[in-house]
Structures are given as C-alpha cells and as structure tokens.
Amino acid sequence: MxxxxxxxxxxxxxxxxxxxxxxxxxxxxxxxxxxxxxxxxxxxxxxxxxxxxxxxxxxxxxxxxxxxxxxxxxxxxxxxxxxxxxxxxxxxxxxxxxxxxxxxxxxxxxxxxxxxxxxxxxxxxxxxxxxxxxxxxxxxxxxxxxxxxxxxxxxxxxxxxxxxxxxxxxxxxxxxxxxxxxxRLPVRPPVFGEDEITDRSERFLAAEMVREQLMLRLDQELPYATTVEIEQFNDRPDGVAEIHAVIWVERDGQKAIVIGQGGAQLKAVGSAARRHMERMFERKVFLKLWVKVREGWVDDEAMLKKLGYTD
Incomplete structure (x- = not known):
C-alpha cells in the first residue's frame, strides 16, 4: 500500500x-x-x-x-x-x-x-x-x-x-x-482530493451494506460463515444502479434462516440495504439477492481470495 x-x-x-x-x-x-x-x-x-x-x-x-x-x-x-x-x-x-x-x-x-x-x-x-x-x-x-x-x-x-x-x-x-x-504525521501533500472519503469501490460498499443488514436483522441467528459477493454492478441507461448479490452460507439450514418464512427475511434485508445504497450512491438502486450454499467456504483459500479476503 x-x-x-x-x-x-x-x-x-x-x-x-x-x-x-x-x-x-x-x-x-x-x-x-x-x-x-x-x-x-x-x-x-x-x-x-x-x-x-x-x-x-x-x-x-x-x-x-x-x-x-x-x-x-x-x-x-x-x-x-x-x-x-x-x-x-x-x-x-x-x-x-x-x-x-x-x-x-x-x-x-x-x-x-x-x-x-x-x-x-x-x-x-x-x-x-x-x-x-x-x-x-x-x-x-x-x-x-x-x-x-x-x-x-x-x-x-x-x-x-x-x-x-x-x-x-x-x-x-x-x-x-x-x-x-x-x-505526529509527516509534512507532505495530500494523496486524495478534498471530497474523497475512501479508496473502496461502490461494488465493495454494496456488499458490505448487505452484510450489515444481515447482521443487524438476524443477530445471533446469523451463521458466522456468511458473506456477500457482488456478481453484477451495472449502471443502466435510465440511471439506476442494478446490483445482483449472492449471500454465501455453509449449510442448507443456514440458507433457510437467511431467507426466512416465505422469503420475508431476505426481502427485509434487501429493502433496508437498498435504501442505504441509494443514500450513499446518490441514485436509484435495483437490488436482487440470492442465497447459495457452499460447504466449507470459510476454509477454502481460493474461495476466500475470490471474495476479497486477502492480506
């Protein structure tokens, strides 16, 4: 860095x-x-x-x-x-x-x-x-x-x-x-512009906002082995950011917890995350969520690297 x-x-x-x-x-x-x-x-x-x-x-x-x-x-x-x-x-x-x-x-x-x-x-x-x-x-x-x-x-x-x-x-x-x-910092010019707040992409921030809602809404029910991957992030001609995200878990039982009865939990997570994204990204957002199972992903080094868990 x-x-x-x-x-x-x-x-x-x-x-x-x-x-x-x-x-x-x-x-x-x-x-x-x-x-x-x-x-x-x-x-x-x-x-x-x-x-x-x-x-x-x-x-x-x-x-x-x-x-x-x-x-x-x-x-x-x-x-x-x-x-x-x-x-x-x-x-x-x-x-x-x-x-x-x-x-x-x-x-x-x-x-x-x-x-x-x-x-x-x-x-x-x-x-x-x-x-x-x-x-x-x-x-x-x-x-x-x-x-x-x-x-x-x-x-x-x-x-x-x-x-x-x-x-x-x-x-x-x-x-x-x-x-x-x-x-205590050295005397030198700024690295970033005065209106910049991070070097992270909107794609990364979108995944984090979905994960935050999962943690807030499911609390202790949420399996530790849960993460979010953004599969698609495109700005459509109508100015809407279209985002497709996958919520990864390790077992079918965990998938059921995240989805909730009749899909109610997943819908609530998506709605809250979308509202936060619209405020941060300053445009309309279309958010689509899926929940997928991959056993042992927390111990899969290749999967962790794909999901951004790097040094």
Missing amino acids: NDELEAGFAGELPHEDYRCGLVALAGRPNVGKSTLLNALIGFRLSIVSPRPQTTRHRILGIANSDAGQIMYVDTPGLHRGAKRAMNRSLNRAVRSAISEVELAVQVIEAGRWTDEDEALYAALAEQKLPRLLVINKVDLSKDKTALLPFVAELGSTHHFDAIHYVSALKRKGLEQLQRDILS
Whole structure:
C-alpha cells in the first residue's frame, strides 16, 4: 500500500505545515473501531453491528481538514485461537496493515485489557511505530475516576506516546485525538482530493451494506460463515444502479434462516440495504439477492481470495 500511496504524493503543500499520513485503527473485536472511524471522518463508511468480527476487510477512511489529511485504516479485530482459514486471513490483514502505516492507534474498551489486547500491543511493539492508546466507551463508565487506577497500572507496564479518553458513539474527545494524530504525521501533500472519503469501490460498499443488514436483522441467528459477493454492478441507461448479490452460507439450514418464512427475511434485508445504497450512491438502486450454499467456504483459500479476503 505504501508504494501506491507514495506515488500519489504530488504537487505543492497547501501550506508549509500541512501533514498527511496513514494511521491504523487496531484493536480486538468489538471495541468500537468502526464506530470510531465513522466518527473521525464524519461519514458512515464502515458497517457497524453489536456482533464481534463485523469488520472483515481493511477499509481506508479519509479525514480532510485545513491542517492535513489523515488516512485511517480500519482493521479487523485481532483475535486469538484463529482455527479457520478466514480467521487467520483476518489476523494477517491486521498485521499487514500495521506494517504499512506511520502511526498506530490501539483502541480498547474502558476498564478492560485482555489477552487479545496484549497480543496486539506486542504486534505493534514489533513494528516500533509511534502508538497512541484510545480508551473508548468512556460514556459507559458511571465513575470516570475508577479508570485512573486501571490506566496507571497499564501505563506502568506498557508504553504509549499518548492516551486519549473518547466516546466514539457520543463523539466525545475526538477533536483532541485528531489534533494529536496530525501533529505526529509527516509534512507532505495530500494523496486524495478534498471530497474523497475512501479508496473502496461502490461494488465493495454494496456488499458490505448487505452484510450489515444481515447482521443487524438476524443477530445471533446469523451463521458466522456468511458473506456477500457482488456478481453484477451495472449502471443502466435510465440511471439506476442494478446490483445482483449472492449471500454465501455453509449449510442448507443456514440458507433457510437467511431467507426466512416465505422469503420475508431476505426481502427485509434487501429493502433496508437498498435504501442505504441509494443514500450513499446518490441514485436509484435495483437490488436482487440470492442465497447459495457452499460447504466449507470459510476454509477454502481460493474461495476466500475470490471474495476479497486477502492480506
């Protein structure tokens, strides 16, 4: 990624102190990285659900200001005990991302430090990167002073260049975090235009919006081994984006869950996803969904590569 981005640095600095760089948002599953990314860039880019491992791909989100351009890399949650090929692929994606950035932001949940947090800290330390600690979800702590002993103990055994207390959901503490991040990035011109928010295609975002609705509407019923593939994405002459998507599962029983009685569940997922697409893509969308079974796709390296699960 760095080689591609370096090739994009061109032109003069908007002003002599303008800064630009790549910043990884990393953490164990379900600490709020995607909510934080969306809050930092001011746009709902990364999908969000209560379930761990909602984020399965690296997603670049761009925050522009007069002071500089921050290119945030939202990563999957680093987790231990990754027995299936997809889980191992997600962990490789995290480690690859943190090897390519100028600064790492480790996100944790207020008052909690787990073995997975420790594993990520060790991976960041190996890269010898400047790193910030973001303690998220502080709005859930009734007594904020109770965090002080936790942070003191953590700081006695772990090194961070700075610690920030934030609530990504309530958008608290983000301005100071952004200023601190910018101050640590190199002085250089922007890579992307001021109106760009990501390098991801509409095709990729469409698949993510279908997957988000599956997670929100099925919750614990949704099989972990579920993903979405866009088979067709065409702009018709009438200006409508026609999108055909396949929802992959591993077993027939899982297919029945996704479709629902009389197809009601699948219809609801499609309707909600289409509305989100129309808002994001700013045009009408015709969305057609299918559910297909492929046993063991989560452990099929060729299938994972086809679906975009790469380092």
